[in-house]
Amino acid sequence: MSTQSRRERARADRERAIVAAARDLALTEGWEAVTTRRLAAEIEYSQPVLYSHFKGKDAIMAAVAVEGFAELATALVSARASAADPRQAVADVAAAYVAFAQERPAIYDAMFTLAVDLPFASQDVPTDLARGFAELSETVRPVAAGDDLETVTETFWAGLHGLVTLMRSGRLRRADHDRRLAVLVQRFSP
Amino acid sequence: MSTQSRRERARADRERAIVAAARDLALTEGWEAVTTRRLAAEIEYSQPVLYSHFKGKDAIMAAVAVEGFAELATALVSARASAADPRQAVADVAAAYVAFAQERPAIYDAMFTLAVDLPFASQDVPTDLARGFAELSETVRPVAAGDDLETVTETFWAGLHGLVTLMRSGRLRRADHDRRLAVLVQRFSP
């Protein structure tokens, strides 16, 4: 009984180590540097061990993404909480969203561009993703007016996502970023 | 002299065949099906021939993307031209943009998500890309007001891009798409 629980604990530790290694590698060198061989070396086990924890590389990336949802949600919550008024809240939350994406581009990609085997628009959305979305919702609620709140939230989100991805891939000049963000925020401000 | 020009013509034909094969394969089976071996088989030459035309697979994808810019620009031009008034123009151009992305997802990815070795925010932007961007600019000009036109255009573009990419990767429910687009259009309408 106790030996079994000890083993389970060790397994859980190793699983966390895999996700942490993937996250660190992706952050420092990008996802193309995150190979199964490299991950195995990092946790000091052989390659097949990874597959006893995760179905494949995509599942590992999904696990990193889920961690990212928690971080993003926390960042959005604190941004909105410290805003002086609803108008400032939109600007601050937008800034926090963009800052997260720019500081952790690899994590952001795993969350919103790469891994597709995560439940999004369905019932069993990861809790922290729902938390982040709810925070966006509350932020734009004052401007929803006649429109459906969820729809407005998704559209605002899409605007942020578009700005972030187009800029990071070099499609938009970085210099003008703040002005673009201001335009978007203004269009979604009370 | 004539034999040389004949050879040059044959080479140009083969180059076009490569891009066409890549485009067709990407459209029907996605970019992951576009391998250099598959492309070589398609044009009935061996693999290394590809590298006498293009620096690598990325360059082939970039060539497909450039073709896409032309198509998109044409679609946007005709959408704006047939619009009854400036307000309708915004809606029609937005709809045309989204329709293009949804009907040719692989091409759209090559244009705006994958290939990065294309000049975007610089002087030597592909002509057709500039054409498409100019069309977007003219469409949103009535709402630019005090803001810089280029900035507003880029922000509107980002909104469209965000909607398209988030929906295509399953992050947004497809059913509510029209309503989200309407919200965006309304925010950028005169």
Add this chain to the structure above:
DNA sequence: TCCAATTCCTAGCGTTGCTAGATTTAAAAG
């Protein structure tokens, strides 16, 4: 008809994600 130059292909390198089968390790039974 022979030579030279260009064009093209065969073969292979290093890397990827992933897996089958042997091997070691550890727990349970005697």
Add this chain to the structure above:
DNA sequence: CTTTTAAATCTAGCAACGCTAGGAATTGGA
């Protein structure tokens, strides 16, 4: 404490990827 059995882990390898070196074949001009 030894033996047996089961679980955990590793070694080795597969198929596919992008890409390239070096030799074979084709072509045009002398």
